[in-house]
Amino acid sequence: MKLSACLNQQSPEGGEKSCLNSxxxxxxxxxxxxxxxxxxxxxxxPQGHSEQVAVSTNKEVDAEMPNYQSLPAxxxxxxxxxxxxxxxxTDEVYAQMTLQPLNAQEQKEISFHPAxxxxxxxxxxxxxxxxxxxxxxxxxxxxSVPRRAAExxxxxxxxxxxxxxxxxxxxxxxxxxxxxxHIFRGQPKRHLLTTGWSVFVSAKRLVAGxxxxxxxxxxxxxxxxxxxESGRLTWFVYALIRNDKNQLLLGIRRANRPQTVMPxxxxxxxxxxxxxxxxxxxxxxxxxxxxxxYNPRASPSEFVIPLAKYIKAVHHTRVSVGMRFRMLFExxxxxxxRYMGTxxxxxxxxxxxWLNSHWxxxxxxxxxxTAGERQPRVSLWEIEPLTTFPMYPSPFPLRLKRPWxxxxxxxxxxxxxxxGLN
Amino acid sequence: MKLSACLNQQSPEGGEKSCLNSxxxxxxxxxxxxxxxxxxxxxxxPQGHSEQVAVSTNKEVDAEMPNYQSLPAxxxxxxxxxxxxxxxxTDEVYAQMTLQPLNAQEQKEISFHPAxxxxxxxxxxxxxxxxxxxxxxxxxxxxSVPRRAAExxxxxxxxxxxxxxxxxxxxxxxxxxxxxxHIFRGQPKRHLLTTGWSVFVSAKRLVAGxxxxxxxxxxxxxxxxxxxESGRLTWFVYALIRNDKNQLLLGIRRANRPQTVMPxxxxxxxxxxxxxxxxxxxxxxxxxxxxxxYNPRASPSEFVIPLAKYIKAVHHTRVSVGMRFRMLFExxxxxxxRYMGTxxxxxxxxxxxWLNSHWxxxxxxxxxxTAGERQPRVSLWEIEPLTTFPMYPSPFPLRLKRPWxxxxxxxxxxxxxxxGLN
DNA sequence: GTGTCGGCCGTCTGCCGACAA
DNA sequence: TTGTCGGCAGACGGCCGACAC
Numbered sequence: 001m002k003l004s005a006c007l008n009q010q011s012p013e014g015g016e017k018s019c020l021n022s023x024x025x026x027x028x029x030x031x032x033x034x035x036x037x038x039x040x041x042x043x044x045x046p047q048g049h050s051e052q053v054a055v056s057t058n059k060e061v062d063a064e065m066p067n068y069q070s071l072p073a074x075x076x077x078x079x080x081x082x083x084x085x086x087x088x089x090t091d092e093v094y095a096q097m098t099l100q101p102l103n104a105q106e107q108k109e110i111s112f113h114p115a116x117x118x119x120x121x122x123x124x125x126x127x128x129x130x131x132x133x134x135x136x137x138x139x140x141x142x143x144s145v146p147r148r149a150a151e152x153x154x155x156x157x158x159x160x161x162x163x164x165x166x167x168x169x170x171x172x173x174x175x176x177x178x179x180x181x182h183i184f185r186g187q188p189k190r191h192l193l194t195t196g197w198s199v200f201v202s203a204k205r206l207v208a209g210x211x212x213x214x215x216x217x218x219x220x221x222x223x224x225x226x227x228x229e230s231g232r233l234t235w236f237v238y239a240l241i242r243n244d245k246n247q248l249l250l251g252i253r254r255a256n257r258p259q260t261v262m263p264x265x266x267x268x269x270x271x272x273x274x275x276x277x278x279x280x281x282x283x284x285x286x287x288x289x290x291x292x293x294y295n296p297r298a299s300p301s302e303f304v305i306p307l308a309k310y311i312k313a314v315h316h317t318r319v320s321v322g323m324r325f326r327m328l329f330e331x332x333x334x335x336x337x338r339y340m341g342t343x344x345x346x347x348x349x350x351x352x353x354w355l356n357s358h359w360x361x362x363x364x365x366x367x368x369x370t371a372g373e374r375q376p377r378v379s380l381w382e383i384e385p386l387t388t389f390p391m392y393p394s395p396f397p398l399r400l401k402r403p404w405x406x407x408x409x410x411x412x413x414x415x416x417x418x419x420g421l422n
Numbered sequence: 423m424k425l426s427a428c429l430n431q432q433s434p435e436g437g438e439k440s441c442l443n444s445x446x447x448x449x450x451x452x453x454x455x456x457x458x459x460x461x462x463x464x465x466x467x468p469q470g471h472s473e474q475v476a477v478s479t480n481k482e483v484d485a486e487m488p489n490y491q492s493l494p495a496x497x498x499x500x501x502x503x504x505x506x507x508x509x510x511x512t513d514e515v516y517a518q519m520t521l522q523p524l525n526a527q528e529q530k531e532i533s534f535h536p537a538x539x540x541x542x543x544x545x546x547x548x549x550x551x552x553x554x555x556x557x558x559x560x561x562x563x564x565x566s567v568p569r570r571a572a573e574x575x576x577x578x579x580x581x582x583x584x585x586x587x588x589x590x591x592x593x594x595x596x597x598x599x600x601x602x603x604h605i606f607r608g609q610p611k612r613h614l615l616t617t618g619w620s621v622f623v624s625a626k627r628l629v630a631g632x633x634x635x636x637x638x639x640x641x642x643x644x645x646x647x648x649x650x651e652s653g654r655l656t657w658f659v660y661a662l663i664r665n666d667k668n669q670l671l672l673g674i675r676r677a678n679r680p681q682t683v684m685p686x687x688x689x690x691x692x693x694x695x696x697x698x699x700x701x702x703x704x705x706x707x708x709x710x711x712x713x714x715x716y717n718p719r720a721s722p723s724e725f726v727i728p729l730a731k732y733i734k735a736v737h738h739t740r741v742s743v744g745m746r747f748r749m750l751f752e753x754x755x756x757x758x759x760r761y762m763g764t765x766x767x768x769x770x771x772x773x774x775x776w777l778n779s780h781w782x783x784x785x786x787x788x789x790x791x792t793a794g795e796r797q798p799r800v801s802l803w804e805i806e807p808l809t810t811f812p813m814y815p816s817p818f819p820l821r822l823k824r825p826w827x828x829x830x831x832x833x834x835x836x837x838x839x840x841x842g843l844n
Numbered sequence: 845g846t847g848t849c850g851g852c853c854g855t856c857t858g859c860c861g862a863c864a865a
Numbered sequence: 866t867t868g869t870c871g872g873c874a875g876a877c878g879g880c881c882g883a884c885a886c
Contacts, residue, residue, distance in 0.1 A: 056688045066704055087687055094687040135847055139878055144846060187882055190846065194880065264686050265509055265516040266478045267697055268713040272689050274704065275697020282488055282696065291690040557868055561857055566867060609861055612867065616859065 020173055021249055025084040027127055027213050028093045028173065028251040030330050033296040035095055036079050041110055041307040044075040044099055046280050047350065047359040048303025049292060050273055056298050057269035065273055065353075071281040073357030075101050076110075076307060080289060086173035091204065091252050093173070094295040097304060101284045110307070128153050129213040129253070129334040137201055137208045143180075143193040150182075150191035153216045154248070157184055168193070170214065170248040178250065209255035211334070217249050253297070253334075301360075305381055313381035314358050321345060325364070325383040329374070338384075339374065341366040349377050442595055443671055447506040449549055449635050450515045450595065450673040452752050455718040457517055458501050463532055463729040466497040466521055468702050469772065469781040470725025471714060472695055478720050479691035487695055487775075493703040495779030497523050498532075498729060502711060508595035513626065513674050515595070516717040519726060523706045532729070550575050551635040551675070551756040559623055559630045565615040567604075572613035575638045576670070579606055590615070592636065592670040600672065631677035633756070639671050675719075675756075723782075727803055735803035736780050741765060747786070747805040751796070760806075761796065763788040771799050 026033065036042045046068075054060050077099040086093050102110070128149035130136075136143050145154070157164035165183040172178065181195040206212070267275070276292070283290035294304060319325075326338040345363035348355060360377035448455065458464045468490075476482050499521040508515050524532070550571035552558075558565050567576070579586035587605040594600065603617035628634070689697070698714070705712035716726060741747075748760040767785035770777060782799035 053688060064710065066708075085687065092687060096690070133847060135849090138848090140849085141879070141881095147845065183880095185881080186846095187884095188845070192880095198879075264688065265507065265514060265715050265717055266475060266686065267689070267694050268518070268701070268715060270713055271697040271701040272694070273697070274700040275689055275693040275695070278696035278700035279690070279693040286488075288486070291692055293687050293690060295687055555868060557870090560869090562870085563858065563860095569866065605859095607860080608867095609863095610866070614859095620858075 020084055020086060020175070021171075021217065022084060023217055024173055024215055024249045024251050025086070025093055027129070027215055027334075028086075028091070028253055029296040030253075031334060031336050032328055032330050033302070035082050035084075035097075035294075036304060036306045038079060038082055040079055041102070042077050042079050042099070043305045043307055043310045044077050044280070044292070045073070045303040045305070045357070045359045046071055046075070046277055047073060047354050047357055048299070048301055049276050049280075051301070052295060052299035052303065053269070053272050053276060055300065056295065057264070057272060059269040061273045062270050065270070065277075067353060068277045068281045070285055071277055072284070073354040073359065074310075075099070075280060075284055076107055077101050078106075079304070088174065090254070091173055092254075092295070092297065094293050097292050097294060098289050099283070099292065099304070100289045101287050103287045126153055126217070127213055127215040129211050131211045131255075131332065132206060132208050134208045137206055137210075139198060142195075142197045143212075145182075145191035145193060147191060149214070153214045154182060154191070157182070159184075168248060170250040172250055172252075204252055206252060207255075211253040211255070213251050213253065213334070215249040215251075217247050300375060301379065301382065303359075309381050310358075313379075317380060317385060319343060319346065319362065319380065319385055324386040326386065327378065327383045339366060339368060442506055442508060442597070443593075443637075443639065444506060445639055446595055446637055446671045446673050447508070447515055449551070449637055449756075450508075450513070450675055451718040452675075453756060453758050454750055454752050455724070457504050457506075457519075457716075458726060458728045460501055460504055462501055463524070464499050464501050464521070465727045465729055465732045466499050466702070466714070467495070467725040467727070467779070467781045468493055468497070468699055469495060469776050469779055470721070470723055471698050471702075473723070474717060474721035474725065475691070475694050475698060477722065478717065479686070479694060481691040483695045484692050487692070487699075489775060490699045490703045492707055493699055494706070495776040495781065496732075497521070497702060497706055498529055499523050500528075501726070510596065512676070513595055514676075514717070514719065516715050519714050519716060520711050521705070521714065521726070522711045523709050525709045548575055548639070549635060549637040551633050553633045553677075553754065554628060554630050556630045559628055559632075561620060563616075564619045565602075565634075567613035567615060569613060571636070572604075575636045576604060576613070579604070581606075590670060592672040594672055594674075626674055628674060629677075633675040633677075635673050635675065635756070637671040637673070639669050722797060723801065723804065725781075731803050732780075735801075739802060739807060741768065741784065741802065741807055743767060746808040748808065749800060749805045761788060761790065763796075 050061055079097060080100055081096075081098040083096045084093065085096060128146065130146060130149065133144070135141055154168060155166065157166055163183055163185040165181060165185075168180045168182045170178050170180070178200050179196045180193040180200070183192050183194055184190070185192065200206075264272075279290050282288070292304070294302070296302075321343055323343045324340065325343060326340050328336050329339055331337050341364045343362055344365045346361055347363070348357055349360040350357070358380060360375070360379055362378050362380060362383065363376060364378055364383075365376075366374050472483055501519060502522055503518075503520040505518045506515065507518060550568065552568060552571065555566070557563055576590060577588065579588055585605055585607040587603060587607075590602045590604045592600050592602070600622050601618045602615040602622070605614050605616055606612070607614065622628075686694075701712050704710070714726070716724070718724075743765055745765045746762065747765060748762050750758050751761055753759050763786045765784055766787050768783055769785070770779055771782040772779070780802060782797070782801055784800050784802060784805065785798060786800055786805075788796050
């Protein structure tokens with residue numbers, strides 16, 4: 001593996017190294033992934049970070065790992081920088097974040113803005129995602145484009161030609177160009193990518209079950225999307241605004257194969273766990289910056305959470321055993337659906353190591369029988385309790401000194417001591 | 423990348439996971455690489471380990487990395503386990519070592535055995551290594567086997583056939599089978615691998631400049647090698663003992679391309695350095711076992727050294743500025759040659775972080791003009807001073823309390839306090 | 845609407861000795 | 866002794882519509 005392309009979240013267009021498109025990154029990362037904004041305050045969970053390392057190295061943290069006494073279960077930090085990356089060899093997306101723990105004085109001076117809540121990731125509107133079939137990846141033929149997808153995302157064909165065909169140029173996460181012959185033929189008629197497709201499949205080492213996604217993108221797309229969302233759309237409305245063939249992006253998402261990542265031959269998994277704890281502990285002790293990687297498709301849960309989202313979920317939401325809730329999950333087609341469940345317990349997930357951590361403090365049972373796929377423990381900020389009023393007093397120890405002021409959710413300008421942070 | 427095959431050094435044959443051949447591993451690692459024996463005492467250098475991580479992540483250790491006060495510049499350890507591995511995707515070889523720092527009492531009780539000196543790696547005798555040419559890796563043809571190589575390593579052909587040909591079966595580091603058609607044809611006659619060769623080249627992603635090596639191996643090979651080394655050999659002597667076609671092994675060595683390894687997307691390089699220091703410091707504080715990876719082709723120098731070799735080089739060899747020395751290097755053809763140089767200085771390479779470390783304490787100048795390829799700093803145990811008697815008193819601070827007893831190199835049974843270890 | 849297949853053509857793989865370094 | 870090439874034959878890549886689900 002080699003150094004990846006990168007993009008600072010704040011400058012999606014300019015800069016000589018800004019070859020990584022933010023919308024494409026988010027499309028590859030999936031609809032549930034959101035990155036906190038640069039400059040905002042966040043909560044970092046060493047426990048969740050450790051979970052990602054455990055999954056990536058395929059090895060649980062050693063039971064004999066010492067407690068890092070100086071490292072609290074959660075660190076309140078300012079997020080100084082976020083860059084999006086993609087592995088040069090696998091196209092795996094990940095983010096690099098520079099965090100700086102706040103000292104006591106800085107924590108007192110925190111003021112919140114609603115934006116800090118961390119809105120759901122903006123998935124590009126003009127895009128499609130298709131899971132590759134055996135025929136798509138076979139050397140025998142090309143790629144069968146779903147009709148609606150082609151009409152929505154690809155530049156319109158000139159139907160006066162027989163057969164209608166054009167050359168598509170799409171750019172991947174590394175800004176590499178891929179050219180495809182797009183043709184509309186067959187009986188019944190269908191959209192196909194022929195010449196160029198097999199080169200792409202073999203270069204990216206795609207297999208049946210992996211997904212490919214195309215985005216139509218330009219700098220006005222956000223504005224245009226809002227306009228388009230406001231009314232009914234026909235394919236020629238899309239076609240009218242898609243006159244620049246060079247604005248096509250494509251990304252891949254590999255199927256969840258068992259053991260996607262590996263234990264690096266560089267450092268033992270134990271040393272990696274030591275590394276993240278020691279780096280965080282050092283940063284916490286000196287209030288200095290440190291760097292972490294977040295791999296959205298490897299990590300079971302986000303472990304850098306907007307502070308406001310955390311405060312709201314932990315200190316201003318009453319939950320109790322027996323309460324019903326919903327939680328978002330990604331579908332195979334890259335959209336979201338809600339699964340329902342019941343809270344069966346509230347307790348620290350690892351009281352020996354991380355006392356009073358809120359990480360995965362909620363034990364849950366899932367309604368559907370395929371529940372084995374979903375985590376038996378979740379964090380408060382991941383779920384939507386179905387009652388907005390407290391049915392039972394929460395048995396979970398809250399450090400909240402004062403109740404949440406009426407008139408939710410306006411807490412802009414609140415001070416930290418009003419929220420029980422210290 | 424995925425989990426690799428592994429082999430415990432002590433059980434090259436048995437065990438369900440012992441699919442990695444020790445001789446093949448050493449052949450791929452190169453002639454200069456030796457692994458200390460299991461159970462022996464070694465010196466571990468965090469500084470050298472950090473160097474390997476810096477090379478692997480392509481990023482130097484951060485200047486703001488804190489000093490790990492409790493971590494000395496060298497740790498005396500017992501080596502509890504060594505396993506050899508190969509990366510599943512790249513076939514890159516590496517070793518996993520389990521080290522346990524010795525407490526003060528254990529250090530006093532150390533007794534040495536001559537074997538602890540760490541003999542040079544035993545390269546298999548019946549093997550060959552060839553750097554691939556453009557023709558070898560082209561899809562246009564097969565692999566041209568050097569004549570002597572084929573006669574030495576491959577099973578003998580039946581020359582009554584026209585043309586003489588056979589099927590070779592060779593196993594790689596992961597015990598995968600590769601089949602090749604071996605034929606002796608052309609004008610002039612030569613040995614070629616045809617059918618099966620291109621599959622191997624594309625599966626291993628070999629390019630011109632990479633090397634491939636074949637070993638003829640069986641459990642008696644060490645004994646046989648000694649017999650063979652004692653006299654002159656002709657090809658039919660080899661042929662007589664190579665009657666089992668399934669004993670053929672093959673490995674690869676990739677050319678040194680710039681930026682071979684990459685910054686993992688799992689952990690920042692800073693955290694990796696923290697990790698190795700914290701893991702070692704924790705192990706040193708508690709005298710508990712810890713695990714490290716040694717990648718012989720990534721690391722500029724070995725950082726786990728047999729204790730006896732270290733003692734001999736540091737405490738019982740007089741060196742001084744101006745002294746001439748030789749040092750072994752690997753050639754492109756996988757043999758060794760000596761380069762000569764002059765000692766230009768003796769000092770700590772990083773006095774701020776690692777005071778009184780002997781790691782790369784010798785500044786050197788190299789005789790040949792291509793000297794830029796070689797390290798400007800080496801460690802005492804890497805070089806052979808050309809004078810066996812001290813010409814000048816060493817300016818380097820020796821902690822030796824008593825002089826080395828006369829009658830080198832017999833120090834079996836010596837106690838640590840006689841060698842200035844404490 | 846789209847996944848897979850048989851048919852068909854063209855390119856490239858891959859085996860051969862020639863030849864030269 | 867061995868690296869590269871021209872020649873050649875066959876395999877496979879890859880484009881097409883047919884057909885079924």
